[in-house]
Amino acid sequence: MRIVFAGTPDFAAQHLQQLLDDSHQVVAVYTQPDRPAGRGKRPQPSAVKKLAIEHQLPVYQPESLKSGDAQSDLAALEPDVMVVVAYGLLLPQAVLDIPARGCLNVHGSLLPRWRGAAPIQRAIWAGDLESGVCIMQMEAGLDTGPVLHEQRCTISPDETSASLYHKLEDLGPKALTKVLADLDTYQNQAQRQSDAEATYAKKLTKQEGEIDWTQPAAFIERCVRAFNPWPMSWCQSDNLKAQQNTIKIHAAELVQGASNEKPGTIIRSTQEGIDVVTGDGVLRITSAQMPGKKAQPASTLVNGYSNVFGQGLELE
Template sequence: MSHSTDGRSLRIVFAGTPDFAAESLQALLDSRHRVVAVYTQPDRPAGRGRKLTPSPVKQLALTHALPVCQPTSLKTAEAQQELAAFEADVMVVVAYGLLLPQAVLDLPRLGCLNVHASLLPRWRGAAPIQRAIEAGDAESGITLMQMDAGLDTGDMLLVRHTPIETTTTGGTLHDTLAALGGETLIAGLDALSETGLTATPQPADGVTYASKLSKAEAELDFLEPAAALARRVRAFNPWPVAWTRLDGDSVRLWLAEAEADTAQAATPPGTLLAPAEDALRIACGSEGREVLRVTRLQLPGGKPLAARDLLNAKPSRLGAGARLGQPATLEGPTGESA
């Protein structure tokens, strides 16, 4: 299939669903390229009323009067005929959530491009942003990839890097990469429409998989080192949010860091130590000789607050000697919002 372009403006079918993808769609709408249709997941129940709610990508598409398609699968002949009718030069896929069969990958003149939130081949899969923080990676980034039938296995067209700081959370890295994803996408499409892009196969070494996040794994085990716990707290903010138990209630931990240079005597892991002015201090590590400093947390029925404020409001509840945590359980915290 061949389409003529003026070498400047490409006809784009965009496929994406969450906020992360909406950033790339907005970048396309602000560019010289033309979005001729938008594909997104079917509306899902959301909020307390479980009302059917359009995805962020659909909401943005509708405000720009773009055609919106929401098939449950792209494997049917009907869905593929509908897609072919848009005569796209390229299909851009960002956190769409549906598998693209080979017949769909072959439809656009220039194939299908994917904006992926990691430095491939590291962190293929569902949760690359959070897994990079949790693992202690020094950097993350965006890979613009030519899609093939595998899971994030296609050739790399463009890569952009961004550092992961000791204060980076899942939320802040998400926002940084969403913006960087839009910039990288436009740079790639501009090059593609003019001089073309060189495709580089992913290295065979260094492949890792970013498994989907679960609420169960967000329960902290204070036998782990303080640095690992602090990374998990930051990675799981704002979802699923790290948590532990206090007197049978769930306490959610939003921000934490490992205390440097502690000369902490062996203490049962999970014990609350004498607090700092602005942080809860929790004994952790295999012998309880390390300290996790929690600077933002949430008690049952309350809002997330700075530790300083909670220590002032409820000093007895959070006093030294109290024990946090129990043996790991699959039961999630109560009253949480997904």
């Protein structure tokens, strides 16, 4: 089949690499326009574009696929199927109709749960025990199309978004290869999604990472894992004499016990961790990042920042 691939980040590049390793006929690659990045804020190519150039594949980077010119360019490629992985641009119905076999999407959740932009993070945030990838036949709706195939994996108690990302990064390309090897069968047996069971994985914001110590410890602990590596869970301290007093929490765990102290109060500081009162239970910070520093274990923080993490002090 003549395949057009559309994707942008490293997660997508792993799928393109699998197609190339399997000797599929990738006739062109679509990716988002180069975006400013790094200290110099110079335009940088996406991971998918870098891989495509390495393999001498034609690269298209339209700002939108809604224009007639962009759609004509795609039609001229005469694709049998378009594979879309974390592309980041809306595909209007006119585009979905161009490939002879339609457009396939690799989505990082067990649809219809967690449709939308941040399915990996939301699964951990909500306390799900399972995740996976779905190969979906795309429709105009947001992740609403029939599911051709799914691959499941467990979410471990210490799972972060980074570690779950790597699990799905391994599952997705294999699932895609399996579907493309017998596309007729999978399309004929595709399962419609239940809209009644759907949940939406809204995009993360930096502000969402701010810790509300009045929330239960179990929820805050999930947020710490879900928001690692971005936007990171964070809090502040009036005792930190810095222009930027944000403290990023890299790792935390639940501990037994309760306290009548105000949420945010540190009730214990030891080499094992910094115990903070929450709205329900106690959370132990085991690793955190001070402004301008790298992440440090609790033992270092207790010794080096006693004015911030001492017993009886408060985090905001």
